Amino acid sequence: MELTINPTDYRPRLIIWEIACSCLEGNSSIKKFNTKECFTIMDSIAEISKPIIVLASNYSENSKCDPLDRADIVDILLYGNSLGLKMIVETSGEKLTPDLRSVLKTIGTKCIRILINDHIKEDIESKFVQNEKFNKLDNLINQLKSEGFEIQLGIVLNSFNERELLFIVDYAVQKSSKGIYFHLQNPKSSSKLKKISYNKEEAINWIANQKKLLPDDMYFSPQCIKYGIKHKEDEENGETTNHTTHWCLSGKTFAYINGKGEVQICNSIKNVCGDLRKTNLSFAQIWYNSEIFNWLRYNNFSCTETQISLTRPIPKSSESKEIYENI
């Protein structure tokens, strides 16, 4: 029996797109998508939905690439806006010159997401270490705010240190940031520079608990996760307990496009759901036909369960669901 889900019931609401990627440097066989190709990909996305598209760079390689390196970034944003897509640039901010900010304002960009990795550190006297990195970031954020941009902050979670994160949260609240977006990394993988060694579930649960303490209108989450409450009945005393749980949204409302043009589960789980270069740049084709996405739609996995389930061949029949459940 085939998996009984209807892929067309699922629409992407958020796509992270590595539009600038260091993995293509020196790779003569794969070129980054040109402007026209980017437009075609966006056409295909807009056919099925009008999601948020975060134009990003490669997180795990700690690359110096930035979406704003692209000379056609304004054209891409403009085109996405014209299709009704909600375009966001995630940038380190270094290339956000006054001229570029003015152009972004003119084309209707309301929100900028700044990657703040390693920029905010605790200081006993001044609260935040006042080094060059911090001062540049702080000035930029003040400037953007005074120009009317909404600020979001992005963090690549290469490690999990509650105290460090609390200082970042404090900073975000102080700056009236609209959200902190966590990019979870895979603890079993290692980037070229750093071994990643935190417990993802612990970090995800910590984020859920912090959310409750933050302003209601502030977004605070990995973008690929939905939190919820699970009710559990104790068979002996009949009491019901509630606890926070989460589900991976990949394939349901979330997808990730890597710098080579492959659609992945997310940045940290590299299983390829399809290659845009092999589908005539049709994102829709991959979204609907990917066996991996359909497998994830069929299951409500947590982050770790998603990772574990993809280390084995994907069952084709619904009966095989038990195979995973017995792991």
Ligand code: SF4
């Ligand atoms: S497996 Fe799912 S929940 Fe975990 S990081 Fe990837 S997309 Fe997010």
